[in-house]
Amino acid sequence: MPARNFGSCTNNSKEDCDDRCYSTQSDRAVDEPFKTSLYDFHVKCSGKMVPFAGFLLPVSYGGESIAASHLHTRKHCSVFDVSHMLQTEIRGRDRLKFLESLCTADLENLEANKSVLTVFTDSITGGILDDLVVTKTALGYLHVVSNASRRYQDQLLMIKAQDTWRSSGKDVQCQFLPPEERALLAVQGPETAQVLNSLVDVDIEQLPFMTSTLATVGDVPRCRVTRCGYTGEDGVEISVRADKAEHLTGLLLESPVVKMAGLGARDTLRLEAGMCLHGSDIDHTTTPVEAGLSFVIGKFMTSHKGEWKTIMEKTTLSTPNQDSIPDLPVIGSLVYCETKRRRESADFPGSKVILHQLKHGPSRCRVGLRASPGPPVRAGARILTAEGDDVVGYVTNGGPSSSLVTNIFFNIQPCLFVSCRYVTNGGPSSSLVTNIFFNIQPCLFVSCRYVTNGDPSSSLVANIFFTIHPCLFVSCRYVTSGGPSPSLGVNIAMGYVQMECSRVGSNLSVKVRDKTVGATVCKLPFLRPKFYQPGKNNK
Template identity: 40%
Template sequence: MAHASEADTTVASLSETPLADLHRKLGARMVPFAGYSMPVQYPTGILTEHNWTREKAGLFDVSHMGQCFLVGPDHATTAKALEALTPGDFQGLGLGRIRYTLFTTTEGGIIDDLMVTRAADAGADGTLFLVVNAGRKTVDYAHLAANLPEDVELVVAEDRALLALQGPLAAAVMARLCPAAATMGFMTAISAAIDGIDCAISRSGYTGEDGFEISVDADKAEALASRLLAEPEVAPIGLGARDSLRLEAGLCLYGHDIDEATSPAEADLGFAIGKRRRADGGFPGAGRILSELADGPPRLRVGIQPEGRAPAREGTEIHDATGTLIGLVTSGGFGPTAGGPIAMGYVSADSAAPGTSLTLIVRGKPLAARVVPLPFVPHRYFRKSAS
């Protein structure tokens, strides 16, 4: 039997997160990922972990991701500095609000996707908190360092861990341990203590479920994780289930679904381009990106449902009804909640409408598939009722 490679197999001196000991204690299988030794699964396995997260609350160690601050004299200055590198509206970002954005290249490609938080505390104003992908930290920090104005400083938070608590019962867990968090709106952030440990808490995630992302001092991370795991609804979840959950939620994975050759319009990430930025431009690659948003890009990221049971993995060729190669699968596998194979990939614009018949070439054989709307599993983000 031969394994297809599990993506990143370079072994050279892997970093560990502050939770490495805990992962080993929990019986995790550790694999190299983006330069870190990370838990791909715990003894229960990916299917069980995936389903647990959809039904209860899963705890993920995402400390490999990059956490940094942009520190300027006031909000407008820092926001403008970030807007010079992204198509997001940060001048208009409210206190305690989070926004998804992209660092774009001058050619309109994507350097990375990231989350940006403006602290709820007006006293900390002028600071934006960024969370970037593990595999792009070096590139992102160099990009920021080279492009920030003199009065905005990049401060990398090397000594912090990041946990994600995701699933329909995450809020019930937080209600017991940190009542202030349980009433937060989606895509908002607060500073609060969980069981006496100071945390920066966001209501956000990468699974399509309600949930929280919790930034904490590295030396408090194991105590916090253990406290959360002591709750009956909470189980540890590895990167394997994180990937199947985010694929079902139709969310992009950098380096797979998006990269420097992919534009935000092609990737169907137009929601990340603020209204004011669409009108005014002034971000890297604005020419290409805005014209693609107006006229439609030549190719589009779509959801793909293969017929039958065979998964179509990343790199699978996509052909249209005439047998012409029109793109590649960029993420593909088995969706436990979807109950079958699911994939995302790029197709030419005239084949992007839901329902369009496609042919995937899996192990040399044609496999019927069709374009379907994303996500595969409906998002269940927390929506605060307007009152």
């Protein structure tokens, strides 16, 4: 396959902005899928290669089922090739403020060699453009890992911002690391530390969750080892030179407890762990508050502040306010401390909308549901009341779960299109793209994106008043992702429901094909995560 140029953001010219972005199939359909540096290795291991996010990646290996690979990861240790993800290094004296201008994290107060989950947010709507893990290295740069499906958009976002900053005399340089130069391996499972102890030149026991270090792994020097993952298990992600990736993978596989795992197991593992997939469970129409990710807004873990905590211990859904919305994991970062500098400064993109939701609560939220025995709940299934009447949401993610022997899933509320002729009051409308206030006036659907004020509209035969808090158009009429949960023995899925339907224990139903299946709102995540915390019982 011909090589393609990733480019770097060290040029100050805007004319070549697009040329400095690496385009993948997920961005431009005319492009054929890319191959990671481990492609030949996957084929040699009988990997079943499929296109994913612009790359050819293994969904499974040989005759082993996805469920068997999933369970092996939960019990032992698996290696995943995640080299398709975008790795970026950001340097310069203004690097912290630069990245803070694009995301919600408090990087200024983050300790050196700590990592944090954060999100790029839309400056107007507060919607999630992408989720990413940022490591503040002790070597004067930030290491960023973001989604492959958003590679082109993320690069363009950072390039344009960098050009703006540099034109005003700021010092910042973004460098994208192409997969032909830098690979990324995820080593996940309860026996990860045991496997790595004999290979690395650092003490793995002293590397807490969401902490990063440079280490020699086997005989491969200068590998960035970060204790994080996308499975809910203990594990690390290893950033390594691409020409050393196959050798390093071979060293890991010398342990009898280690196997290769593919996209199929990765998806079911993250679903059980309640972790979101961008483009399915979260996207530009979803705010962090609606997604149960309010902990990414300026919260992080520091080693010297109090006890380690996990988000799932913090709260459960009850009433629509920020204390009732569970901060759920996406890629990691369940541990946090109460730092609210970004919330108080309100200087992150989309802060008006997001802070308004934190204060007053959103109209919908992401929850987990466990379905009655029957066919798996799949993307697109409608979520109904327990009586099977009104639609209260749509499934975004679901399937059978082997361990719980029932069906569980996430769901998402439908667009609240105004079908009535009269309404008596109003407020933020996530469904209609605007904030509309009526007072006993005929109302029509408003198709504009946002405005900042308004007065009587004779053409619409309604008095329409808009606020400065534009809302998102929610096009959620289908399930966006799903799959079986081998650990739980039940069918599971994810999505969003109206807040009044979100209380744990609420009985609902879901339309699966022509059948109505009972479902109960349950606490997320479906499985308690096992992220490593020093001094704790990590079993």
